[in-house]
Amino acid sequence: MAKIIAGVATSHIPNIGVALDTGKAGDPQWKPVFEGYDYSKKWIADKKPDVVILVYNDHASAFSLELIPTFAIGCANEFQPAQTVWGPRPVPVVKGHPELAWHIAQSTILDEFDMTVVNRMDVDHGLTVPLSLMFGQPDDWPCKVIPLAVNVVQFPPPTGNRCYSLGKAIRKAVETFDEDLKVMIWGTGGMSHQLQGARAGLINAEFDKQFLDKLSADPEALARLSHVDYVREAGSEGIELIMWLIMRGALDTEAHEIYRFHYGVPVSNTALGHMILENPRS
C-alpha cells in the first residue's frame, strides 16, 4: 500500500528561483536563505520519496480569471515550467504520477470534495521554487510530483477548515492505493505577506511563529482561523497558508516536527518559513 511518510511546508517566494537560476545563491544576502535548507536537502536525499503531492497555488500563470478551480489535481504525465515575467524557469520538466493522481481524484470526489481534474497545466514558482529549495539543481527531479493547485488568488478561496479536511481525504486516498509507494505531501506559500495596497510589505513575525508552533502541535486551532483572521494578521496574501493545512491534515495527529527554519529577514517582499513533519514509524 502507498503511505504518506512526511509533510513539508515551505514559502515559495519567486525571487528565490531567480537567485538560483541566475547564479546568485552564494551571494551574502542569499546564502543564509539557502543554508536554511541544507538539513532538508540531506533529509530528503535519505528519505527518497517516490511521489510528492505538491500543494501550491497558481499565480495567474496556468489559469486566469476565465477559469478558477478551487481545488485542481494534475493528472498528466508531465508539467512544463510556466511562462512568467522572467520567462519559464530553466528547471527540469515535472513528471507526474497519473495513476495515483486519478486515484486521489476519484477517492476525494466520491468523498464529496469537488476536485477539478487537469490534464494539461504549466506550473509556476509556487511549485518549482519548493522543488529547487528541497532538491537543488538536478538534471531531473528525483521523484514524481502530483500538482494540487488551490485557488487563493480570487475571492472566495476555500476555508482553512475545508483544506484541513481535504488533507484527511487525501490521506485516505493514498492509503487505499494498491502499490507500495513512499509518498510525501508538501504545503507551500505564505508566510504573512501582502504584495499590494496600503499594507504592502507587511510581515507579522509573531503570527508566523505562532502559526509554525500550531502547525506542529495544534493544527485544529489553525483550521478554525477565518479569512478575515488571515487578512488582518497575515496580510492579503497570507491566505496562502491555508495550503499548509492540506499537508497537515494528511499527516497523523502525532506527526512530529523534525526541522524548522523561520527566516525573519525579508527575502523579497516577505520573510520565509519552512518546516518538516514526519509521521511516526516512517
Ligand code: DHB
Ligand atoms: C512573494 C510572492 C509570492 O507568490 C509568495 O508566495 C511570497 C512572496 C514575493 O513576491 O515576495
Ligand code: FE
Ligand atoms: Fe505565492
